[in-house]
Amino acid sequence: MLFDIIKRFFRQSLLSFKALFGELDFKVYVFVQIIDPILQLIFFCLLAKYVYKADNITPWVIGNSLLLCTKNTIFGIGFVLWGERIFGTLKLLVAAPANKFLVFVGRSFMHIIDAMIKVIIGLVTGYLLFGVSFAGVNLPILGLNILIAVFAASGFGLLICSMGLRIRDMNLIMNTAATLLLALSGANFPVEKLPNILQKISYILPLTRSIEIANSIMHGVFTSNLYRLMLQELFIGVIYLSIGYLMLQYMENKARKAASLDIF
Amino acid sequence: MKNSLRTIWISCILQMKLSFMRPMFQYSIIIDPIVFALITYMMFKDTSVSNFIAYVVLGTGMSSIWNSICFSSAGDIDRERAGGTLELIVSVPTNFKIIVFGKILGNTIFGSISLLITFLFIKLAFNAPMSIAEPVVFVIIFIITLISYIALASILAALITLSRNAVALKNCIGYPVIILSGMLFPMEILPIWTRPVSFILSPTWAVKLLRLSVNGIDDVNSFIFQLAILVFLTGIYYLLSNTFYTIIDKSIRIKGSLGRM
Amino acid sequence: MENVVTVKNLVREYISTKGIIKKEKKIIRALNGITFDVKRGEVFGLLGPNGAGKTTTAKILTTLLAPTSGEAKVFGYNVFGEEKKLRPLINFIFGGERGIYWRLSARDNLIYFSDLYKVDNKIRDKRIPELLELVGLSDRADEKVETYSKGMKQRLQIARGLVNDPDIIFLDEPTIGLDPIGARELRKIISDLSSCGKTILLTTHYMYEADELCDRIAIIDKGNILALDTPANLKKLCTETSVLEVSVQELDNQLIEQIKRIEGVEDVSILYGDQLHRIQIQCKNPSEIMQQAITMLISCKILEVSTRAATLEDAYIKLVGGKYEK
Ligand SMILES: Nc1ncnc2c1ncn2[C@@H]1O[C@H](COP(=O)(O)OP(=O)(O)OP(=O)(O)O)[C@@H](O)[C@H]1O
Ligand SMILES: [Mg+2]
Numbered sequence: 001m002l003f004d005i006i007k008r009f010f011r012q013s014l015l016s017f018k019a020l021f022g023e024l025d026f027k028v029y030v031f032v033q034i035i036d037p038i039l040q041l042i043f044f045c046l047l048a049k050y051v052y053k054a055d056n057i058t059p060w061v062i063g064n065s066l067l068l069c070t071k072n073t074i075f076g077i078g079f080v081l082w083g084e085r086i087f088g089t090l091k092l093l094v095a096a097p098a099n100k101f102l103v104f105v106g107r108s109f110m111h112i113i114d115a116m117i118k119v120i121i122g123l124v125t126g127y128l129l130f131g132v133s134f135a136g137v138n139l140p141i142l143g144l145n146i147l148i149a150v151f152a153a154s155g156f157g158l159l160i161c162s163m164g165l166r167i168r169d170m171n172l173i174m175n176t177a178a179t180l181l182l183a184l185s186g187a188n189f190p191v192e193k194l195p196n197i198l199q200k201i202s203y204i205l206p207l208t209r210s211i212e213i214a215n216s217i218m219h220g221v222f223t224s225n226l227y228r229l230m231l232q233e234l235f236i237g238v239i240y241l242s243i244g245y246l247m248l249q250y251m252e253n254k255a256r257k258a259a260s261l262d263i264f
Numbered sequence: 265m266k267n268s269l270r271t272i273w274i275s276c277i278l279q280m281k282l283s284f285m286r287p288m289f290q291y292s293i294i295i296d297p298i299v300f301a302l303i304t305y306m307m308f309k310d311t312s313v314s315n316f317i318a319y320v321v322l323g324t325g326m327s328s329i330w331n332s333i334c335f336s337s338a339g340d341i342d343r344e345r346a347g348g349t350l351e352l353i354v355s356v357p358t359n360f361k362i363i364v365f366g367k368i369l370g371n372t373i374f375g376s377i378s379l380l381i382t383f384l385f386i387k388l389a390f391n392a393p394m395s396i397a398e399p400v401v402f403v404i405i406f407i408i409t410l411i412s413y414i415a416l417a418s419i420l421a422a423l424i425t426l427s428r429n430a431v432a433l434k435n436c437i438g439y440p441v442i443i444l445s446g447m448l449f450p451m452e453i454l455p456i457w458t459r460p461v462s463f464i465l466s467p468t469w470a471v472k473l474l475r476l477s478v479n480g481i482d483d484v485n486s487f488i489f490q491l492a493i494l495v496f497l498t499g500i501y502y503l504l505s506n507t508f509y510t511i512i513d514k515s516i517r518i519k520g521s522l523g524r525m
Numbered sequence: 526m527e528n529v530v531t532v533k534n535l536v537r538e539y540i541s542t543k544g545i546i547k548k549e550k551k552i553i554r555a556l557n558g559i560t561f562d563v564k565r566g567e568v569f570g571l572l573g574p575n576g577a578g579k580t581t582t583a584k585i586l587t588t589l590l591a592p593t594s595g596e597a598k599v600f601g602y603n604v605f606g607e608e609k610k611l612r613p614l615i616n617f618i619f620g621g622e623r624g625i626y627w628r629l630s631a632r633d634n635l636i637y638f639s640d641l642y643k644v645d646n647k648i649r650d651k652r653i654p655e656l657l658e659l660v661g662l663s664d665r666a667d668e669k670v671e672t673y674s675k676g677m678k679q680r681l682q683i684a685r686g687l688v689n690d691p692d693i694i695f696l697d698e699p700t701i702g703l704d705p706i707g708a709r710e711l712r713k714i715i716s717d718l719s720s721c722g723k724t725i726l727l728t729t730h731y732m733y734e735a736d737e738l739c740d741r742i743a744i745i746d747k748g749n750i751l752a753l754d755t756p757a758n759l760k761k762l763c764t765e766t767s768v769l770e771v772s773v774q775e776l777d778n779q780l781i782e783q784i785k786r787i788e789g790v791e792d793v794s795i796l797y798g799d800q801l802h803r804i805q806i807q808c809k810n811p812s813e814i815m816q817q818a819i820t821m822l823i824s825c826k827i828l829e830v831s832t833r834a835a836t837l838e839d840a841y842i843k844l845v846g847g848k849y850e851k
Pocket of ligand 2: 579580581697
């Protein structure tokens with residue numbers, strides 16, 4: 001029974017991952033999902049290297065690597081429901097007896113794994129191109145931090161994704177969200193430099209804390225303060241997930257009441 | 265000739281109409297350049313780079329125009345293919361390359377708007393001073409730069425018409441050109457082996473020239489030399505793209521790759 | 526009469542590759558050396574099942590595809606090599622909703638394509654309202670195409686295909702996906718165009734459409750032309766024969782073989798369905814064999830028995846084979 005559920009979970013996840021990327025061939029996937037984001041990382045690292053005349057650009061490698069997960073956590077997950085609408089399968093899903101939240105989590109699962117792999121690819125790129133050193137770094141803690149970051153970003157993705165039920169141009173929303181994270185998460189310049197109000201936004205966005213933590217870990221520092229930040233990031237993820245979940249329910253009810261399922 | 269001009273004009277207008285109605289396009293000419301400018305401004309601020317506004321505005325502006333031209337022009341061909349109109353515009357009596365030229369021109373105009381937006385944003389948000397040493401030279405070089413960009417974009421559009429892997433191509437052409445041509449940092453900081461590629465990219469020279477006209481031209485001879493290279497490369501691009509469009513006309517019909525994906 | 530389209534031994538092959546790592550090349554022969562011609566002013570139909578090569582033929586003739594070998598000429602111009610002279614004279618409409626700009630209005634679409642066909646401004650300004658009138662879109666001409674129904678989009682395609690007042694129009698399944706009334710309206714437009722003297726080459730897989738509109742029909746399957754004649758003559762392939770149609774719930778292939786052996790039976794085809802299967806028995810005199818056939822089929826749960834004269838559909842099925850599903 002439990003085994004069945006788990007099997008269904010993985011099948012769902014794999015299928016929806018395939019539905020999104022399957023129509024692209026493998027080459028396109030590599031270019032769009034890996035090479036382009038890596039190029040963006042390289043660009044910002046080079047820029048930092050020039051601007052700050054810095055030899056050690058580890059912080060930029062770290063920050064931009066973590067940002068790589070947005071390809072999945074925002075675009076991938078955001079596309080899950082939106083894609084259903086495009087292909088006209090959303091109304092089937094809404095009408096199905098399954099718990100929509102679980103369906104959604106199942107479908108996002110592959111994206112979380114893929115996102116972690118992307119972050120690692122980013123770090124490896126930093127190691128190869130910019131000589132980032134992982135000597136003396138507590139790798140398990142770093143891994144845990146990446147997992148929490150991806151989780152929080154996925155919660156954010158769900159919130160955006162639930163908007164996909166009503167907004168027609170998701171591309172605009174998703175791109176704007178990803179760009180905001182690029183600017184406000186502290187990956188490329190310290191959050192403290194931002195105007196006050198933008199700083200506030202930074203700290204309610206996912207990834208800001210994770211990037212800070214990752215940088216400390218890279219310095220070989222971990223204090224109890226780091227664990228507190230990790231918990232906060234986890235909490236942010238849970239909040240986004242909850243709001244996203246409520247939005248999903250609300251949108252579904254609303255759509256059913258307004259008999260507007262067909263606009264999906 | 266008159267006819268071609270008219271075609272260029274109408275397809276330029278049509279392109280602008282079509283683009284403007286795409287929310288994504290508004291993202292790429294307004295939101296993206298502004299955020300990009302914000303990031304670079306924040307990075308350059310408090311550093312030792314002198315007249316960094318020139319770097320920020322020029323660099324982000326040139327990058328935005330480049331992105332807008334190459335991304336949109338590539339995407340447009342892709343959209344025409346998906347919408348089934350690519351077959352139509354390839355088989356009308358009007359030369360396909362003239363239609364494409366009009367489209368790219370439309371994107372260029374929009375792209376220039378994003379340069380203006382970047383400039384205004386930096387000016388208004390940070391009240392940053394900016395001065396151009398040689399305004400007239402700057403405008404002339406800027407126009408030549410746009411002409412050169414258009415040539416590059418039309419080569420790109422040709423490749424995308426030929427290939428179905430357009431998405432891959434268009435997504436991966438933005439940053440390399442921005443990096444290699446030194447739009448935001450001098451290409452001299454790159455490994456030496458990238459130099460040859462930088463040299464054959466016209467944006468490399470365009471950016472150098474624009475920066476010089478902002479900062480002041482010390483060595484007129486070297487300026488003219490670089491200008492000559494820019495013009496020469498642009499000429500080569502036009503010749504190349506012309507050849508490509510001749511090949512396209514045959515090749516797509518032999519391969520049968522015009523239709524839906 | 527003068528030939529405006531001549532096709533001789535036309536072959537078209539597609540090469541498709543499969544697989545990421547090990548590229549496997551596969552050659553698909555879409556046209557297998559077909560020969561036909563179309564006369565000025567006639568409505569010529571290409572009728573055939575899915576994948577027969579209809580679209581491929583239409584694309585070659587409209588200069589969109591190069592022939593692999595053989596000859597294809599329109600108005601005496603080679604479709605590959607002399608397309609510059611040819612393109613202003615022709616136009617084409619591929620069925621479905623693609624091929625127009627959805628984000629523009631109908632009028633903008635027509636203006637744009639007029640310009641691309643280098644239509645003179647004065648002529649254009651006079652022609653566009655006429656075209657909009659012809660396809661019944663005058664009152665919604667300035668709304669975005671996005672907001673149109675499928676039928677309206679398809680009618681706009683027709684208008685688009687006429688912006689350069691072409692001498693010959695190629696239509697690839699123009700009525701696909703339309704409701705019966707929409708399809709009828711579209712057929713009316715096509716027959717009006719024909720009476721204005723336009724040459725029309727039409728592909729379809731609807732029999733009645735071909736029957737109603739076409740002066741001559743080529744039945745094509747797997748890249749070969751199986752028959753080419755007027756609808757009346759094609760029907761004659763079967764007219765001496767009539768059709769005895771038996772609807773049954775169950776089917777036994779052995780019985781079918783037995784029926785085929787009954788004297789006087791010329792051909793047997795089966796239309797498979799979900800609820801029932803229709804066995805169509807072509808024969809000279811149905812009343813003579815009815816007794817025998819029904820006795821044989823009695824175990825198959827007969828639901829209905831009827832006889833009728835042969836139609837174009839019977840000719841089609843006879844040629845293409847009775848394996849196609851309803
Ligand atoms: N671009 C292509 N690449 C590979 N094969 C193709 C291509 N286009 C068509 N084919 C193949 O050529 C054959 C003929 O296709 P064509 O589109 O001409 O058929 P059709 O008669 O128009 O069918 P339908 O009624 O389904 O539209 C088919 O087997 C098809 O798979
Ligand atoms: Mg077809």
